Amino acid sequence: MKDYLTFALKRFLQLLAVVFTGISVAFFVSYLSPISPVETIIGRVSGQSAYSPQAIASLRETLTELFGLNVPLHERYFNFLGRLLVGDLGPSLLAFPTPAMKLVMLALPWTVGLLAVSTILTWLIGNILGGLAGYYQNSRLLKAFGVIAIGIQPIPYYIVAFLMVIIFGFLWPVLPISGGFAMNVRPSWSPEFIVSILRHAILPAASLVIVGLGTWFLGMRALVSNIVTEDYVTYAELAGVERRRIVSSYVIRNAMVPQLTALAMALGGIFSGTIITEQVFAYPGLGTLLVRAVNAGDSAVVLAVSCIAVIAVATAIFLIDLIHPLLDPRIKAQ
Amino acid sequence: QEEEAAAPPLNEFPREETLIINNPEPPAINPDMFNMWVAGNGAAWSNGLHQLVLDTLWFIDPDAGLDGALYNQLAKDVWQYNEDFTEMTVQLREGILWSDGEEFTADDVVFTVETQMETPGMVWSAPFSQYVESVEAVDDYTVHFKLKEPNSRFHSIFSVRWNGAWIMPEHIFSEVEDVTAFDFNPPVGLGPYTLHSYDPNGYWYIWEKREDWDKTALAEWGEPGPKYVIYRSIPSTDSRLIDMVNGDLDMIHDLTPEGMFSLIKQSEISRGWFPGFPYAHPDPTLPMVIFNHQNEKFQDKRVRWALALMLDARAISMASYRGAATLSAIAIPPTGTHPRDYHAPLQDWLIDYELDTGSRTIKPYDPTIGLQVADMVRPQFGEEVPTDEEAIRTAFGYGWWKQDVEAATELLEAAGFTKQGNQWMMPNGEPFAFTLNTFQEGVINRMGTMIAQQWSQQGIQVTAEADPEIYRSTLPLGQYEAATAWSIETWGGDPDLSFFLDSWHSDYVAEPGERQPHRNWQRWKNPKLDEIIEEVRKTEFTDPRNLELGHEFVKLMVEEMPVIPVMSFNVFSAYDTRYWTGFPTAEENPYANIVTNWANSKYILTQLKPTKQQ
Amino acid sequence: MFSVVRDLIRYNIEFTIGVMLVGVIVAFSLLSFFSPVDPTAIYTTIPDMPPSGEYWFGTNSRGQDLFWHLAFAFRNTLFFGLTVAVLSRIISITVGLTAGYLGGWADRTLMFFNDIFVAIPIFPILILFYFVLRSDLTMMKLALIMACFGWPFDARLIRSVALGLKHREFTRHAVFAGMSPARIMYEEHLPYVMPIVFSTAMANMIWSIGLEVTLAVLGFTNINVPTVGTALYWANNHSAMVVGVWWWIVIPVVLIVMTFLGLFLLAVSMNEYIDPRSRLRRMGA
Amino acid sequence: MNYFGVEREVRAVDDVTMRVKANEIYGIAGESSSGKTSFIKVLAAAIRPPFRIVDGSVTYRFNGTPIDVAHAGEDEIAKIRWKHLSYIMQGSMSVLNPVRRVHSAFKDFAFRPMGLKREAFWEAVEAHLARLHLEPGVLRAYPHELSGGMRQRVTIALATVCQPEFIIADEPTTALDVVVQKDVLAMIREVQQALGSSVVFVTHDMSVHANITDRLAIVYAGRIVEEAPTRTIFTAARHPYTRHLVASLPRIGDTSPKPSLEGRPPSLAEPPAGCRFHPRCPIAIERCRKEVPVLEERPGGHRVACFRADEALSPAKVLHVEESLS
Amino acid sequence: MSASPLLDVRDVSKVFTMGGVLSRKQIKAVNEVSFALSAKKPEIFTIIGESGSGKTTLARMILGSEVPTSGELLFEGKDIAARRGAERLAFMARVQPIFQNPFEAFNPLKRVDRYLASTARRFLNARTEAEMEGPMDEALQHVGLSLREVKGRFPHELSGGQLQRTAIARALISKPSVIVADEPVSMVDASLRMAIVNLFKRLRNELGVTIIYITHDLATAYYISDRIIIMQKGHVVEMGPARPILEAPQHPYSQLLKRSVLSFDGAGGGRITRSGREEVDTSAEALIKGRLKPAGDGRLVRVG
Numbered sequence A: 001m002k003d004y005l006t007f008a009l010k011r012f013l014q015l016l017a018v019v020f021t022g023i024s025v026a027f028f029v030s031y032l033s034p035i036s037p038v039e040t041i042i043g044r045v046s047g048q049s050a051y052s053p054q055a056i057a058s059l060r061e062t063l064t065e066l067f068g069l070n071v072p073l074h075e076r077y078f079n080f081l082g083r084l085l086v087g088d089l090g091p092s093l094l095a096f097p098t099p100a101m102k103l104v105m106l107a108l109p110w111t112v113g114l115l116a117v118s119t120i121l122t123w124l125i126g127n128i129l130g131g132l133a134g135y136y137q138n139s140r141l142l143k144a145f146g147v148i149a150i151g152i153q154p155i156p157y158y159i160v161a162f163l164m165v166i167i168f169g170f171l172w173p174v175l176p177i178s179g180g181f182a183m184n185v186r187p188s189w190s191p192e193f194i195v196s197i198l199r200h201a202i203l204p205a206a207s208l209v210i211v212g213l214g215t216w217f218l219g220m221r222a223l224v225s226n227i228v229t230e231d232y233v234t235y236a237e238l239a240g241v242e243r244r245r246i247v248s249s250y251v252i253r254n255a256m257v258p259q260l261t262a263l264a265m266a267l268g269g270i271f272s273g274t275i276i277t278e279q280v281f282a283y284p285g286l287g288t289l290l291v292r293a294v295n296a297g298d299s300a301v302v303l304a305v306s307c308i309a310v311i312a313v314a315t316a317i318f319l320i321d322l323i324h325p326l327l328d329p330r331i332k333a334q
Numbered sequence B: 001q002e003e004e005a006a007a008p009p010l011n012e013f014p015r016e017e018t019l020i021i022n023n024p025e026p027p028a029i030n031p032d033m034f035n036m037w038v039a040g041n042g043a044a045w046s047n048g049l050h051q052l053v054l055d056t057l058w059f060i061d062p063d064a065g066l067d068g069a070l071y072n073q074l075a076k077d078v079w080q081y082n083e084d085f086t087e088m089t090v091q092l093r094e095g096i097l098w099s100d101g102e103e104f105t106a107d108d109v110v111f112t113v114e115t116q117m118e119t120p121g122m123v124w125s126a127p128f129s130q131y132v133e134s135v136e137a138v139d140d141y142t143v144h145f146k147l148k149e150p151n152s153r154f155h156s157i158f159s160v161r162w163n164g165a166w167i168m169p170e171h172i173f174s175e176v177e178d179v180t181a182f183d184f185n186p187p188v189g190l191g192p193y194t195l196h197s198y199d200p201n202g203y204w205y206i207w208e209k210r211e212d213w214d215k216t217a218l219a220e221w222g223e224p225g226p227k228y229v230i231y232r233s234i235p236s237t238d239s240r241l242i243d244m245v246n247g248d249l250d251m252i253h254d255l256t257p258e259g260m261f262s263l264i265k266q267s268e269i270s271r272g273w274f275p276g277f278p279y280a281h282p283d284p285t286l287p288m289v290i291f292n293h294q295n296e297k298f299q300d301k302r303v304r305w306a307l308a309l310m311l312d313a314r315a316i317s318m319a320s321y322r323g324a325a326t327l328s329a330i331a332i333p334p335t336g337t338h339p340r341d342y343h344a345p346l347q348d349w350l351i352d353y354e355l356d357t358g359s360r361t362i363k364p365y366d367p368t369i370g371l372q373v374a375d376m377v378r379p380q381f382g383e384e385v386p387t388d389e390e391a392i393r394t395a396f397g398y399g400w401w402k403q404d405v406e407a408a409t410e411l412l413e414a415a416g417f418t419k420q421g422n423q424w425m426m427p428n429g430e431p432f433a434f435t436l437n438t439f440q441e442g443v444i445n446r447m448g449t450m451i452a453q454q455w456s457q458q459g460i461q462v463t464a465e466a467d468p469e470i471y472r473s474t475l476p477l478g479q480y481e482a483a484t485a486w487s488i489e490t491w492g493g494d495p496d497l498s499f500f501l502d503s504w505h506s507d508y509v510a511e512p513g514e515r516q517p518h519r520n521w522q523r524w525k526n527p528k529l530d531e532i533i534e535e536v537r538k539t540e541f542t543d544p545r546n547l548e549l550g551h552e553f554v555k556l557m558v559e560e561m562p563v564i565p566v567m568s569f570n571v572f573s574a575y576d577t578r579y580w581t582g583f584p585t586a587e588e589n590p591y592a593n594i595v596t597n598w599a600n601s602k603y604i605l606t607q608l609k610p611t612k613q614q
Numbered sequence C: 001m002f003s004v005v006r007d008l009i010r011y012n013i014e015f016t017i018g019v020m021l022v023g024v025i026v027a028f029s030l031l032s033f034f035s036p037v038d039p040t041a042i043y044t045t046i047p048d049m050p051p052s053g054e055y056w057f058g059t060n061s062r063g064q065d066l067f068w069h070l071a072f073a074f075r076n077t078l079f080f081g082l083t084v085a086v087l088s089r090i091i092s093i094t095v096g097l098t099a100g101y102l103g104g105w106a107d108r109t110l111m112f113f114n115d116i117f118v119a120i121p122i123f124p125i126l127i128l129f130y131f132v133l134r135s136d137l138t139m140m141k142l143a144l145i146m147a148c149f150g151w152p153f154d155a156r157l158i159r160s161v162a163l164g165l166k167h168r169e170f171t172r173h174a175v176f177a178g179m180s181p182a183r184i185m186y187e188e189h190l191p192y193v194m195p196i197v198f199s200t201a202m203a204n205m206i207w208s209i210g211l212e213v214t215l216a217v218l219g220f221t222n223i224n225v226p227t228v229g230t231a232l233y234w235a236n237n238h239s240a241m242v243v244g245v246w247w248w249i250v251i252p253v254v255l256i257v258m259t260f261l262g263l264f265l266l267a268v269s270m271n272e273y274i275d276p277r278s279r280l281r282r283m284g285a
Numbered sequence D: 001m002n003y004f005g006v007e008r009e010v011r012a013v014d015d016v017t018m019r020v021k022a023n024e025i026y027g028i029a030g031e032s033s034s035g036k037t038s039f040i041k042v043l044a045a046a047i048r049p050p051f052r053i054v055d056g057s058v059t060y061r062f063n064g065t066p067i068d069v070a071h072a073g074e075d076e077i078a079k080i081r082w083k084h085l086s087y088i089m090q091g092s093m094s095v096l097n098p099v100r101r102v103h104s105a106f107k108d109f110a111f112r113p114m115g116l117k118r119e120a121f122w123e124a125v126e127a128h129l130a131r132l133h134l135e136p137g138v139l140r141a142y143p144h145e146l147s148g149g150m151r152q153r154v155t156i157a158l159a160t161v162c163q164p165e166f167i168i169a170d171e172p173t174t175a176l177d178v179v180v181q182k183d184v185l186a187m188i189r190e191v192q193q194a195l196g197s198s199v200v201f202v203t204h205d206m207s208v209h210a211n212i213t214d215r216l217a218i219v220y221a222g223r224i225v226e227e228a229p230t231r232t233i234f235t236a237a238r239h240p241y242t243r244h245l246v247a248s249l250p251r252i253g254d255t256s257p258k259p260s261l262e263g264r265p266p267s268l269a270e271p272p273a274g275c276r277f278h279p280r281c282p283i284a285i286e287r288c289r290k291e292v293p294v295l296e297e298r299p300g301g302h303r304v305a306c307f308r309a310d311e312a313l314s315p316a317k318v319l320h321v322e323e324s325l326s
Numbered sequence E: 001m002s003a004s005p006l007l008d009v010r011d012v013s014k015v016f017t018m019g020g021v022l023s024r025k026q027i028k029a030v031n032e033v034s035f036a037l038s039a040k041k042p043e044i045f046t047i048i049g050e051s052g053s054g055k056t057t058l059a060r061m062i063l064g065s066e067v068p069t070s071g072e073l074l075f076e077g078k079d080i081a082a083r084r085g086a087e088r089l090a091f092m093a094r095v096q097p098i099f100q101n102p103f104e105a106f107n108p109l110k111r112v113d114r115y116l117a118s119t120a121r122r123f124l125n126a127r128t129e130a131e132m133e134g135p136m137d138e139a140l141q142h143v144g145l146s147l148r149e150v151k152g153r154f155p156h157e158l159s160g161g162q163l164q165r166t167a168i169a170r171a172l173i174s175k176p177s178v179i180v181a182d183e184p185v186s187m188v189d190a191s192l193r194m195a196i197v198n199l200f201k202r203l204r205n206e207l208g209v210t211i212i213y214i215t216h217d218l219a220t221a222y223y224i225s226d227r228i229i230i231m232q233k234g235h236v237v238e239m240g241p242a243r244p245i246l247e248a249p250q251h252p253y254s255q256l257l258k259r260s261v262l263s264f265d266g267a268g269g270g271r272i273t274r275s276g277r278e279e280v281d282t283s284a285e286a287l288i289k290g291r292l293k294p295a296g297d298g299r300l301v302r303v304g
Ligand SMILES: Nc1ncnc2c1ncn2[C@@H]1O[C@H](COP(=O)(O)OP(=O)(O)OP(=O)(O)O)[C@@H](O)[C@H]1O
Pocket: C281, C284, C285, D005, D006, D010, D012, D030, D031, D032, D033, D034, D035, D036, D037, D038, D039, D090, D204, D267, D268, D269
């Protein structure tokens, strides 16, 4: 146990290093942006009325000071690190002085909810079907499914999402095609609200599942078709162990370890993967916020999203590394 | 909010009492923020806030208006200036209540102006500080402004075309310590609606009609029909169409031209501004080719004219709007009351206009271009295309320059250009080539691409660059050679050109590399222009002399061709008459702009009646 | 080599179909070099014509002949996808094999960078690059940027295989035959990771092309360059889906599905050829 | 019996006939790739595509009812598996699921066939493990935590816990060192005797056969070339290949030069015509190249397939193979 | 009599730390082993012992692939572990390994002759094809093969015996003075086993190569060895001339080993008995306490 803790601690230090480096890279990248939030606001405001050059100059000065953009980059970097320690990412420049974190937290639950659920769903369905397809290699049904999976996999996500809208919102309008929940319910833990959330999530989630399924399916099928040639599978078959048990405890259980690692990485990708979903289904989420923040030069929000992504992905990898030895008793972590 | 969460009310919005409007903007970044007086705090405006809740002194409609384009809103009457335009007095309406029951008085107006003058970084801080010497409430219903310098257009700050300086509730804001950090949630307004609820993620806002709607300025024009008004942000234009066909949306801000044609085909009860082709509502803005006059390539007017004469307006109309463009050869958008004031009266002058190509004089104007375009689209759209010549002129435009490659050649040669093979060379011996920055998408992009292509075919290497930052940095910073965008926007409902023209004064032209204030993006200086502007400044807004000055401006623009005006910016707004009737139409009742993010769209609500169709 | 291909075509139906599909797409995209039309010119034909004898793929709402337009689009997209795949494969092979074979500090350092590259969100970076470069953001540059982010996961996979290979007897044998680490990695170990390289190359192409489409649809690429992404961008811009100009979307999608179906079949049959196990079995050892 | 490989037809086992009696250990010896495992798989009804049985039958007689596993349905075979017929697979290191503890293998494999209550079942398992000198603690271990010998014994325990009448063991001791090997072999023998089962025991190690089997068959290139009681094989073998095998065994205390057999074993895909041993046989005659010798009965339960088997040549003459290399 | 022996192993120990996640333990794989091989008299030096007794680890230290935890290994008077770069290359030319499994020792995807060619190129500085082929063929001739038979072949096209002989030939190319053969026959057929073993004898006699022969097969050890060490749990328990030791081992563990060798006497009797391992004290304590003491006939026995 003590050794495990030492290992975990070491691994944790590495996590910190990765997070620190990743966030620093994100900081400098986001400040590389050629878009000035000050000019963005000047452009918007001065369009409202006749602004003289002097008025523009004074507004520019006011905003630059307000946004803290008048200090040199390295100083800003250390300020940023200092604030980061207390979890403060500073005010958003797109919605000054609302904290960037507040804007992000508004969108985050939706993104995480939709993507985590659909990613896990995709992972489960894809792996189960892929596992079965790898095991029952002669099944017509599963073979057909394989062909479909390969066919759907390369279709751009945008097309799939839009087809969902057209089919279920237009040709056969049975499901809501926009929003996170209906306008006539209040956010709460009431059944109405939850049902509404679920109904609104069906199409976005389904489109994500359809697009993602193929990858997991094919990956798992390939893994399993290797595992079924292993002696312990053959031996269990010869011993007359039930098929169900062989598939679950012998085949899929052994394929799980690499697939879990891949899942952790896929979960990491969800932070930038939602923009199309949000656009097509008018679904709340980080993607739109992120694009608009980049667009407006709001480095604080870009940075907040990037930090969360970096932390989440690095943590996911860290956790997978931690549970790896528990999942696969053979692993001797170094 | 806690209590609400405990017992969630299952609100219903009966469809026959609810109007659902498309908010063209993306979902609100900062949905809880309603303090729209602060610059850059992420407050959304077009979500119903400035249309339904806020109010100010006057409105000037881009279209005909209910009884004239000028509305006295919170003001009882029009502005009163003193002799030399250094003071302005406003009489306010009495008996107007804020939505929390407080009475609206002159103190609110004074507070609005003074607060913004004291607090830099608010939306109107700069103009107030620049113009206002002092402001005082003479009595509860009279406000008196003292100006720093003569300004005959000071009232325009409080005159809404699509928005203006909204009045702040003093009794709320004076309690607030830091105005710039205040979220103004829930908003307290002077409009007939109050906030009912909104999406925590900013996709929709629901507004409910005030019990005391008759205590608002809008009551003068009638009771707003819908009990609830919902503003929905729908990023995908195609989804807007689907929502409307499904009956989930009553007004669409904008569709693609193709989407509009398809909507009309699919739904009997949906329509646009025009009853038939081209459907779209022409905004009082004028898409054009803007030359950067600080770039030496465009300093010779013969070159600019040559470029104009190389264009085929019909092809541009087809490429950009599938023919649904309202063309304008002159620097005035062919919208609202302008055709009556400008296009029709100047038609003969244009027809007779002569241009010296260097080797001969030609009459470049072709008054039949609109008719030709109508003929071109008729095979596809049949009866949807008007046949009446007058209707064709309002819809397709009064005419444009005729494509005349020969004349263009003569002009370029006169300017010292030479043609080598199919490539024009500049007098300095370099090939004549430039980049044309254009919008990233939509009709202006299509227009830019087509114009660049036409010039390229004539031997000028023009590449169209899709530019997402065209208004943010490209035009203001002058980082372009030529662009398709607009630097002319007008009131629409009034012949006065001060809306954009004042900013064209040579005093405002920035040095290369500096930021140019709105809207003289072309950075064009002309002494004659300055004369016109200076005279406008001394002429009262309602003075007929303004129209004459406008005509002079138009003629100067034709003469100099500093920009090539192309057409009005037509917005494919659509509405659905399944639940509501009484929307404005181009042919019968053009009382308001149907473009939903304009604050003026609130007048539509007073005209709406439920269809009662089940 | 030639005989191998011939045998594969003769005996391996999957390979044959794969070669045919990919061949058709490649030939189609190469046709763009002989195109009679300028792919950026608009309104050169009557718009919105459905596929017909005259316009095989129809025309789009911008008045372009889709056949030629898509030929350019596929040339650019395939070039792009391939470039990303090849470049990121090179990185992932180098990193994976080096980390796996050298182990120790090299391994830890490389995996540290690997984790960082996995963790940094690529999307805002791509958008930023678009804003910095705009119309200078050529397909090649975009490919380079994406290649920098497309390798970490596959490098991990390759590393895990290399870790196992390191302790195989033939590796030690190679050491005592005087082979340098580089030779051992590239000559002894590389063939073992080729199946992974092939299958991940395809996944990587799907990823990069998908990302290009996403960026294009949002308008964050140079939309004047014809690619599958910009074809969809313009289709979207003209409401092709709701207006009924289905061929503008269906045809590129069908072509892209064909491409990847072909690549998939190729990868499967190549793997079978390269995979030592099946190859040995085939050779009756 | 033959079966097919992937692309070329490989007759891994060809024309083999044998009987195993109750309560005996029947050994099969032969070089690697001579078809031992393939043959055993046929016996264990473990033939999977791409292999198939071309012809022949494998009949067991459990409780008096015969069953031909080469033709019976999978359901029927499933009924006799483990309860009557069990199999110790080659490569015992990899036959246990690496990610699950040992006890789950016992539960999966034996719980149903044994038909005992849960507690009684574990008692029986532990008792059986004790017979193989294994602590009950191994049940909670993962396979990789066990040493080679323990793992091997666990596999044997797994195969014998249901007390089957017939056990098929494929090289169960190859990976073990001599000391452990001896223990494991002794235990197999003990268990076999305690249960009275029949065991088919395959290995290429002649010294193992010498110590554990009652009867022994020598396989060369997919065919049985000689079958006899073990003692006979070691003392009076008649087939030249068998004789060579026995003679080349080094023994401590014996420093005489040991011969080595030249040439490579035939590929089963293209076996030589006639007697398959003839290319390497020192006493081959013309007939050997053309005709296939059949397995003929000799006195003392001895069967041999060689045309020159009766020439009763002295060992020296047969094994006059030079200690050379080229 | 030259002072420094060819290979001098002095009190070499190797400790592995098993970095298990849930348990960490130290394994003394090799414990204070010493012996020396003379340059003058080539011999077959056998290391024998149960599995896991540290034979492979010792061999790998001799080859320089593993660095000893303590003690030193000198080859021609120079520390093996300290050799780097060109020196290491020169050392590799002189000391070459042969591996256990001939099928595993060659990459199944590559032609076998590339190992030979690489050896010739790197250790003999052969540049041209012809320069390489000469030594390759010569080495192959020593093991009864020829370049013609091997060239261009894949491992699966050769029999196990041919492969193992190719591997030996490869090791011979650089004319090494020591060959370390780690269980070279445990994976080959019974009929080939003797061919390899006989080959070792000939290499010693004809080429003067010293062979470190690692095995757990007492019978072949007896058949070819000159000297032997018997290892248990990393410790040498008995060491000296091969035949006397194997005929009459003195250490209890050696005796156990010998007892466990399956005999052919009474073949077919089916009367196999247990090894009696339990009766022998195989605990580590007994080993650590013990010291190697000379026992008359030139052998050393651990007593304690
Ligand atoms: N999966 C397979 N595909 C093709 N041929 C095979 C396969 N498995 C075995 N063979 C062939 O069948 C023949 C007999 O193999 P088998 O495994 O029965 O030999 P064996 O005597 O058990 O060898 P070993 O001592 O190595 O276990 C060999 O020639 C082998 O090449």
